[in-house]
């Protein structure tokens with residue numbers, strides 16, 4: 001397994017219960033904030049910050065969508081890690097068809113270097129996305145939701161498009177509420193479907209995931225354009241990045257197979273509308289997504305005996321007499 005332990009990158013360390021517990025932690029441990037007035041110690045300045053992302057990763061994808069919608073390309077630079085993560089080096093940079101070199105001015109060829117420079121005794125996973133400060137040479141934040149909120153607001157006076165506000169004051173608490181459902185039931189919920197190690201776990205995860213999608217489909221019955229009506233919000237970004245991967249990856253590979261996205265006409269239309277917003281289509285890199293996910297084993301061996309829930313096919317019956 002891959003982990004950094006006390007500042008030392010271990011690309012293939014033997015699992016122990018403690019290390020396995022570390023690998024279960026997906027929450028970012030760098031949690032500083034950039035503010036427009038600099039009161040947090042990190043002032044929003046053009047050219048000062050840099051993003052390290054993967055186009056395959058749905059959490060990084062939140063950031064690239066907000067970065068594009070806020071037209072921050074001239075204000076905050078971006079480097080793309082190679083789509084194939086399962087190498088002795090983990091996330092890597094370089095000039096290839098599926099990655100960029102480190103444009104952040106550090107000459108990093110592997111993302112774990114950024115973690116070690118930031119904290120010399122860091123222990124944990126080497127996660128994308130990362131928001132990097134070129135001035136203090138350290139990671140500011142590696143939690144996608146918090147990075148989205150900073151990009152949405154802190155840079156408005158230094159290049160961000162202030163006409164786009166994905167987190168309007170009047171809707172903050174509703175966005176938070178729906179955002180946490182999207183995160184739990186869909187964005188991370190779909191990984192629980194993939195990681196289920198027995199039928200009961202799988203059934204529970206599938207029921208949580210598709211129960212949520214059914215609810216969203218029903219809520220869209222009033223013909224609203226986006227989740228909160230006519231305006232696009234952060235909630236749309238959060239639902240977009242897992243759903244855009246659904247039929248290519250999660251349904252066939254993760255065995256989230258009870259339904260496809262296209263079986264939900266209103267959710268499909270929502271995803272298309274978000275996709276057609278200015279700048280968004282270019283953030284969807286199916287080449288990175290397919291290469292990344294189909295390189296993983298997704299615990300196939302451990303899934304033996306788990307029978308998937310399948311979407312209904314009218315001419316197949318489920319058994320004798322059915």
Ligand SMILES: N[C@@H](CCC(=O)N[C@@H](CS)C(=O)NCC(=O)O)C(=O)O
Nearest residue numbers: 026027028057059125127128143144
């Ligand atoms: N809490 C994080 C989750 C990020 C995350 O899970 N990133 C995955 C890629 S999708 C990763 O970098 N995994 C590397 C690893 O598991 O070692 C966020 O939302 O920013």
